[in-house]
Amino acid sequence: MSSIDTTSYYSSLTGSDTTGSTTTTSDNTSLDQVDFLTLLTTQLEYQDPTNPVDNTEMVSQMTNYSMLDEDVQQNENLETIINQLDSLSALSTSGYIGEEVMADGGIITVEDGSGSDITIDLQEDAATLGLNIYDSEGTLVDTLYYTDVEAGTHEISGEDLLSSANIESDGTYVAMAFASDADDASVEVYVKSAGTITAVDQDDSGNTTLTLDDGREVSITDVTFI
Structure with a gap:
């Protein structure tokens, strides 16, 4: 230049x-x-x-x-x-608010003598499947046992839960599952239940978290819309 x-x-x-x-x-x-x-x-x-x-x-x-x-x-x-x-x-x-989804967590809602359903996802055949049911204060209310359960997805209706478990009052209960095979070895098992979306939150990375009517907070990638 x-x-x-x-x-x-x-x-x-x-x-x-x-x-x-x-x-x-x-x-x-x-x-x-x-x-x-x-x-x-x-x-x-x-x-x-x-x-x-x-x-x-x-x-x-x-x-x-x-x-x-x-x-x-x-x-x-x-x-x-x-x-x-x-x-x-x-x-x-x-637009997801108000939609019903299936998510991890065995939430049982009891109202006027009627209970909500839960779904069991059993990874292998189990000789014994157990359900511990807790009330909203974390107190063990009852334990239900099932035998010779095949691997797969199993729905337990609210009617069956109330007729089998010692649930006497309305409220929100939580079911937690455990299972073992014929050799008494632990078997993976998960409990899911339905919930209604009440809030949606999205972070800066684009990850979406859903809040359900029972208080659960779950990722949108971990739910199934019903």
């Missing part, structure tokens, strides 16, 4: 003259198209007439700035799209 009169050039950029007088400068540290044209005009104004700026170099500068401006615009557009997607995601997940 050709040499220029740096004193005059930088005086123009900072808004000062050679006598020391100053003008107010902007706090904006980014360059827009007007800033670029101002710099370019100043560079042309103070270039050495005997050694002017090379046309190819000037075109290169303008091209580089144009590419930078396009990148900035693309980033702004991308940020706008992301914000719109976040808004749409929040809107769509809010």
Whole structure:
């Protein structure tokens, strides 16, 4: 690049003259198209007439700035799209409220002598399957036993639970399962129950947590919509 009169050039950029007088400068540290044209005009104004700026170099500068401006615009557009997607995601997940799902946790709701169902997911055949039933205070109410249960999913109705277990009052109960095979080795078993979504929360990573009417908080990836 050709040499220029740096004193005059930088005086123009900072808004000062050679006598020391100053003008107010902007706090904006980014360059827009007007800033670029101002710099370019100043560079042309103070270039050495005997050694002017090379046309190819000037075109290169303008091209580089144009590419930078396009990148900035693309980033702004991308940020706008992301914000719109976040808004749409929040809107769509809010539609889950009121939906019924099946989730981990053996919640039994008893009201007016009627109980809700639970589902047992047994990973292997079990010689013995047991259900400990606790009340809302964590007190063991009763233990139910089943024998020779095949692996798979088994639904136990609220009617069967109330007729078998010592549940005498309305309220919320929790069933926890345990199982063993013929050799008395432990068998994996899970208890699930239905619940209604009352709240939806989404973190910055896009993970969605559902709050159910019985107080359970579960990931949306761990539920089955009914």
